[in-house]
Amino acid sequence: MIVRIFNIVALFLASAFYALALPHDLKNGDLVFRGGDEVISEIIKQVDKSGFSHVGMLWISDYGVQVIHSTPSEHSNIKDGVTVDSLEFFISRAKPNSVRFYQVKGSEEARNIAVQTVLERVGENFSIYPGQGVYCTELVAAAWLKAGVSISTGSRKLDMPFISDNPLIFPENLINSENIFPYPQ
Incomplete structure (x- = not known):
């Protein structure tokens, strides 16, 4: 109970700092997008018109x-890859006013399957190269x-030197889906 109260207080403080209104009816499997503070985030935002560079479930x-x-490692003691972080930590890595929640149209059963699928991949490498790992949008779309x-x-290819020439799923490919809609702000 004390842990739950601490999490609620921490989430409130994080949301107040980032001027973020948390939807009251968040559900398992919903998505949270952010404009991240990593170098790769800037590259993604150059080609993606959504304003986001990262997504989590x-x-x-x-x-x-x-x-x-x-994600590329955001913790000094954890390697790049699929990880579980508190919402507070996820938000703390966002640029101000760049976090948005989206609901996925899916049954409770589908939500449970999607969440279980990503949990089973925790520890898998981060990579945009097929067979070497998974990247954020690919992870949630596959789940x-x-x-x-x-x-x-x-998906589409990035026309940039030293970047994968394989088609990639970008945040706007998810946001434009008929099965995803933003929570009201």
């Missing part, structure tokens, strides 16, 4: 609202697809 656990995401819900409108 919400998991409402006994420890509060958690975010499961694949929801396994649950029977398509949340991606497609």
Whole structure:
């Protein structure tokens, strides 16, 4: 109980600092997007018109609202890859006013499958190269697809030197899906 109260207070303080209104009806499997503070975030925002560079899936656990995401390492003691972070930590890595919550149209059963799918991938490497790991948008899109819900409108190649020439799913490919809609602000 004390942990839950601490998480609620910490989440309130984080949301106040980032002027973030948390939807009262967040559900397992919903998505949280941010404009991140990593170098890769700036590259993504150059080609993606959504204003976001990163996404994670919400998991409402006994420890509060958690975010499961694949990222270059944001912790000194954890390698790049699929990780579980508190929502407070996820938000703390965002640029101010660059966090937004999106609800996925999916049944409770589909939500549970999507969350379980990403949890099973915790520890997998971060990579935009096929067979070497998974990146954030690919992680959530694949999990929801396994649950029977398509949340991606497609992919496209990045025309940049030293970057994968494989098609990638960008945040706008998710946001433009008919199965995703923003929570009211």
